[in-house]
Amino acid sequence: MTDEMPELAAAGLPPLPVPGAFDAETLGLWFALLDPVRRAVRAPGTWNAYAVDLAHFAEWCTRTERQPLPAEPETVAAYLADHVETLSISTLRRRLAAIAVAHGIIGVPSPTDGEHVSLVWRGLRRVHEPQRKPRKVDAVEIRELAVLVAPLQDTVMDHRDRALLVMGFAGALRRSELSALDVSDVVVEPGRLLVTIREAGSRAERTVELPRGHRLETCPVRSWKAWITVARLTEGAAFRRMTKGGRSLRPERLGDRGVAEVVKRRTLDVGLDPTLFSGHSLRAGFVTAASRAGVPSVSIARQTGHRSAAALAACVREDRPFPRNPAAHVGL
Incomplete structure (x- = not known):
């Protein structure tokens, strides 16, 4: 069996x-x-x-x-x-x-x-x-993200994983979108990254902005710049596989399953149950955090690429998906 x-x-x-x-x-x-x-x-x-x-x-x-x-x-x-x-x-x-x-x-x-x-x-x-309904994985919100990246040091693998986790969260990216990123898709501008998002092998779908963070450990801009510097990346796949033990970088693109394994490995490293998390946890964490902060759903969807309100709401990991209910502000 x-x-x-x-x-x-x-x-x-x-x-x-x-x-x-x-x-x-x-x-x-x-x-x-x-x-x-x-x-x-x-x-x-x-x-x-x-x-x-x-x-x-x-x-x-x-x-x-x-x-x-x-x-x-x-x-x-x-x-x-x-x-x-x-x-x-x-x-x-x-x-x-x-x-x-x-x-x-x-x-x-x-x-x-x-x-x-x-x-x-x-x-x-x-x-x-x-x-059974499809299982919902737990969300990685900003608190969990900070915990995941806190132990990371100055190795090549640690820089890769930090950039992947922080950018995956800030951009609400699917694991396939993280895998498909090329170095040329990420443009560094003053105070932000402009990231062109595409599915593997497809044309560009949208461009999202990742702002400079207030904290070094969860800043998309500084995480990305540190990663491409230590890895000496100028072209090709943005996130790549590592040799056994993480001693050096390989030329092959990190696949979408590899993205999920990074999330699971880093959750396990900090004592969390990796069975509760997946590559989708970063995307769900962003949507949940933005919803709780009262960001309009249309703005959240512009970042995530969701095409329906139902699909967007399904990413939220709390009982009240959009706390600032518009019905409370129309004079009823």
Whole structure:
């Protein structure tokens, strides 16, 4: 039912011992002990998410006096049933993948492959999946943005990630738009950046202004200038991939999934749950913050490129999407 890396067993790679603790930090270090072959099977952001997933499963096992690794099929089935009302089907699917991978790493069969778990999983999906609304990721507002960029230092990767996060928030950019940016799309003017936004491989859609920020760490202008200076960028992709470990810059464009992984990795680095955030969190954070500040929806939409009020309102992460209701100001 889940991908348990059978190719690794076929390659005769040695298993790892069961970790001594099951908190996310220890599990992250445990996954880091894998040899390069096994690590390369998945992206770094996936391993980080698996550490959080497995820690959640293990914490539940401790509370219910069950063993997390190796786990019994009945334990996994009970975990699914206990969380189907509070976690999305997609999150539970990834939790199953993390459990399966962990068992593969210690060299034992995965309990997720048993018929009992399969039957429970199919039943839960049939009952719950059609009724669920699409999951909304949490927003990265200015408070969270400041927290994410605070630990960043003077490395090439840190400069890239700071510019990506700050510009993604200030421009309310989709992850595909961040990925598609070229150096030539960003024009530095006194006190601002003018950024031409386009989807990958398409003509220009709109131009947005990113003003100079009051604080150095969240200033789009200074973050961008520092990034292109340290990376020595004069043309081509604005945001690029890094070599393993982030030691140097590669020529390839950072893809939209790479943008999402930057957000998830930086949330994990500051102790937030990366499963609650995605590349869309920056865009949702801007819309929420601007709405709360009373910025007219038409002005917000001019920055975001939304074409309908419903789509714009869906980005707001609070009960009252537009607090300055126009109906309160027309003399009723």
